[in-house]
Amino acid sequence: MEFDVIVLGGGAAGLNAALVLAQARRSVLVLDDGTPRNAPAAHLHGYLGFDGRSPAELLATGRDEVRRYGGHIEHARVRGVRAGDDGFVVDHDGGAVTARRLLVATGLADELPDIPGLAQRWGSTVVHCPYCHGSEVQGRPVAVLANTPDMAAHQGLLLRQWSDDVTLVRGWDRTETDLTGEQLERLEARGVVVVDGPVVSVAGGADDIEVTLAGGRVLERARLFVGGALVFTPRDAVLRQLGCARTDTPAGSYVAVDAQGATSVPGVRAAGNVVDPMANLIVSAAAGASVAAALNRELVEADCREALQLL
Structure with missing residues (x-):
């Protein structure tokens, strides 16, 4: 079966794109490897209708909605993508599938500071975004790490x-x-109190954290915010393989897209954190919807051209 669109990535951007496409009666397949960026988090915030609920619940609801409209979702790890007849062939660990268009929404990976005890607390007492996690600890003491003066002050x-x-x-x-x-x-x-590091280690319980500095001083905090100390790595191997043009951003090198997610390669679009590291869940979902509408419009024009050729 050839699909109208294959969506790589089953997060907020990919699922919302698939939902819009399926509702537009497009045949759509979502390939997802089951490793969402926000898997360690217990709650999400700033997402209307889902505030305080778990990211896993949001994704499960999204998958049900996509399937309700006839969309297909498969758990698979993509091995590569190549140009095919009038579209693309996606090779994955379950075989190969073809599509007229490709939407990449594979997100990014967070590279954490190398501090003993920090990775084990990622998503619970070690967090990155005040808008995502600030309401969980309002009024309680927090600590901040950042790797540039501007980001630290911000x-x-x-x-x-x-x-x-x-x-x-x-x-x-x-x-x-x-x-x-x-x-x-x-x-x-x-x-704001400014203290000198370095940080030797972090420890603590389920709802607090102890940040130990060189010299033995311990900061007892509710949360440690490390968003300014992360390295964002886009999961864009497929886009690299296809030769999509890139652009330099304050967060590093990313594939360049226009307002509708179009890359430099015809037929390939991207949405969410894979091209926008600052997008939170609701922004990524909105980007998926916008890109899906652009893809459907593109396919409408292609269908029209084919119909005219048959006259």
């Missing part, structure tokens, strides 16, 4: 909106985070 000031007790760890990884005099003045004015 994160420290931002988290003051959720907590009156914010500690910014400068030089947490044994490299100097040189805050300017103006940045330090702004942080001090808002009551």
Whole structure:
């Protein structure tokens, strides 16, 4: 069977795209390897209608909705993509499938700071985004790590909106985070405490964390925010394989797309964190819907051209 669209990735962007396409009576297949970025998180926030519920519940509901409209979803790991007759062939660990168009929504991977005890607490007491997790600890003490002066100052000031007790760890990884005099003045004015690292280890319970600094000082916090200390790695091997043009962003090199997710390769679009590292769940879902509408419009034009040739 040839599909109209194969969607690579079954997160918010991929599933919402598949839903819109299936509702438009397009044959659509979602291939997903079952490794969502937000799997460690117990709750999601800022998503209308799902606030406070689990990311796993959102995805399960999305899969049911896609299938309700005739969309297909398979658990599979993609091995590669190649050009085929009037479309693309996707090779995966269950075989090969073909489609007229391809939508890549494979997300990104978070590279965590190499601090003992941190990875085990990722998604619980070690978190990245104030908008995603700030409401969980409002009014409680938090700590912040960031790898550039601008990001450190930004994160420290931002988290003051959720907590009156914010500690910014400068030089947490044994490299100097040189805050300017103006940045330090702004942080001090808002009551953000700046301390020097490095961070030796983290420990703690289910709802708190202990950040141990060199010299033995321990910061007892509710959460450790490390969004400014992460390295984002887009899961874009397929887009690289297809030769999609790239662009440099403040977060690194990403595949370049237009407002409707079109890449430089005809017939290939992308949505979500694979091309936009700052997109949260609801933004990724909205991008999936927008790109799906553009794909359907593109297919309508192709169908029309084929029909005219038959006259």
